[in-house]
Amino acid sequence: MAKLNVNIGGLEFKNPVTTASGTFGYGLEFADFMDLSKIGGIFVKGTTIMHREGNLYPRMAETSAGMLNAVGLQNKGADYFAETIYPKIKDIDTNMMVNVSGSTLENYIECAEKIAALENIPAIELNISCPNVKQGGMAFGVTPQGAAEVVRAVRKIYPKTLIVKLSPNVTDITEIAKAVEGEGADAVSLINTMLGMAVDAEKRKPILSTITGGLSGPCVKPVALRMVWQTYNAVKIPIIGLGGISNWKDAVEFMLAGATAIQIGTYNFVDPAISEKTVVGINDYLDRHGFESVTDIIGALEV
Amino acid sequence: MKKYMLDMKVTANVSLQPNYTLLKLTSEETLPAMLPGQFVEVRVDGSPTTFLRRPISINFVDKAANELWLLIQLIGDGTKKMAQCAVGDLVNVMLPLGNSFTIPTTDAAQTKLLLVGGGVGTAPMLYLGACLKAAGFAPIFLLGARSASDLLQLEDFKQYGEVYMTTEDGSAGEKGYVTNHSILNEVDFSQIYTCGPKPMMMAVAKHASSKNIACEVSLENTMACGIGACLCCVEKTSEGHVCVCTDGPVFNIEKLTWQN
Structure with a gap:
């Protein structure tokens, strides 16, 4: 049994396996299928200061090895989260973290302040990379200046672990990562979904109500892995890798490329117990290769 | 209702018409209670173009035989692959999902x-x-x-x-x-x-x-997770967007906005 714990910005994780925001609800949805306390953390659904209805249906299009979504940050707002959802999830025995989204600096700050007040939420993941919202977070996330501006503002008022989720829809993700590192982010998570599109040939119409949407699933894994590797070579803060991880082997690959922890996203829809299985698989891998700690494989890629 | 993920064994695969197949599935354990109107999410293995599970409504539950019946229309690669199951094959199923039709309490x-x-x-x-x-x-x-x-x-x-x-x-x-x-x-x-x-x-x-x-x-809106996590299958209702997979699939028409 290898040591599985990792540390991100002062926050201890019992193991490096977490679940990605927007793919795991508030955790409770999966409680019948797995033991939530067996994984390192849960990033709950993207939360905004105000209630959002999200985009019109249809919001999903399947692809050969993944899917496109255009949910558009549907959520009932930070107050509803704090009053109604938080009491139900605050005692789940793992790191419960909230993905915070906004469309202006002010509402990023306001939302982060509300979540900061919740004792059992030790970290937020700042979403500056949602591709599905007009004037949404991605506007901040696609330039180093925009990313720096929002991180600077939130860092001033958010004292706990601050993770920033980066968009792959940029020319050079390392520039964005360096910018948020410079403003005091504790970690970066990458990648959010890639902007894509689906067409119905028979109807000669787009499948998604928004025409374009965010691509996720195994099809994006090589791109995500490349970006994690590039970012690992560009910043000193820890990286949480995600993008198409669907088993322990994918998770190990991301860690070898430089990720300190990983998120499982879209594959939760295929196997709702995959995150728990991934913890077991990583441990077996470490034992098989004689590693005493999972930290030994972070960035251990031999090039 | 507690949900389960079961590896179920195919006991029959009956082609009803060229485009429909009736799959009968059993489990070693006694099947959990299932209500009319609920559905299951079936994992489709071995179809390269099929990534997500397929939501299929519960056609019948034969309690005596401990069998779940799924009536499948062969529409795309996923459902066509499901129709190729042989007796004895294992199929991974999440169940029971969603709400149910209302059984009246009147005389x-x-x-x-x-x-x-x-x-x-x-x-x-x-x-x-x-x-x-x-x-x-x-x-x-x-x-x-x-x-x-x-x-x-x-x-x-x-x-x-x-x-x-x-x-x-x-x-x-x-x-x-x-x-x-x-x-x-x-x-x-x-x-x-x-x-x-x-x-x-x-x-x-x-x-x-x-x-x-x-x-x-x-309703049968296009769905990914089937358990209220992804928010893809939403229907507009008098209470805003709700998930067909958890608030439905059964809706009283008064709650829908179809008339508007």
Whole structure:
């Protein structure tokens, strides 16, 4: 049994396996299928200061090895989260973290302040990379200046672990990562979904109500892995890798490329117990290769 | 209701028509309670173009045989792959998912229930009819299809109630659509349940509204997770966007915004 714990910005994780925001609800949805306390953390659904209805249906299009979504940050707002959802999830025995989204600096700050007040939420993941919202977070996330501006503002008022989720829809993700590192982010998570599109040939119409949407699933894994590797070579803060991880082997690959922890996203829809299985698989891998700690494989890629 | 993920064994795979197959699945454990209107999410292995599970409504639960029946219309690569299952194969299934049709609490003798199914939408009506009959009601089925060969499981339906039919080409029952069938005007129904193509359900809902009959419809919006996590399958309701997989698939038409 290898040591599985990792540390991100002062926050201890019992193991490096977490679940990605927007793919795991508030955790409770999966409680019948797995033991939530067996994984390192849960990033709950993207939360905004105000209630959002999200985009019109249809919001999903399947692809050969993944899917496109255009949910558009549907959520009932930070107050509803704090009053109604938080009491139900605050005692789940793992790191419960909230993905915070906004469309202006002010509402990023306001939302982060509300979540900061919740004792059992030790970290937020700042979403500056949602591709599905007009004037949404991605506007901040696609330039180093925009990313720096929002991180600077939130860092001033958010004292706990601050993770920033980066968009792959940029020319050079390392520039964005360096910018948020410079403003005091504790970690970066990458990648959010890639902007894509689906067409119905028979109807000669787009499948998604928004025409374009965010691509996720195994099809994006090589791109995500490349970006994690590039970012690992560009910043000193820890990286949480995600993008198409669907088993322990994918998770190990991301860690070898430089990720300190990983998120499982879209594959939760295929196997709702995959995150728990991934913890077991990583441990077996470490034992098989004689590693005493999972930290030994972070960035251990031999090039 | 607690949900399960089970590796279920195929006990039968019956081709009903070129485009429909009836899969019967069993489990080593006693199957959990399942309600009419609920659905399952089936993982499809070995189809390179199929990534997500396929949501399939519960067609019937044979408690004595510990069997779950799934009526599958072969539409895309995923459902076609499912139809290739052999007896003895294992299929991974999440169940039971979603809410259910409402079983009335009124006096059975005074309560006239109409179950309207169109195309593969007849699937959940069989189990609903069986449950209603078990609860003492005498359900009436109205099944619609393009032609006689598309009307499935008629012998099964007849075990649980009277069966009326419409076909678009007139090859069985009355010619036309379910909403044109004479039974709609001959009986004072207290409740209508429907599942099928959306235009059909909307027409049924319109009829029900015009006669002040309570009506529940079962929706099949495109879905990913099936458990309320991804928020992809939403339907606009009087309470805003809600998930068809958890707040539905069954909705009282009063909650929907179809009329607007």
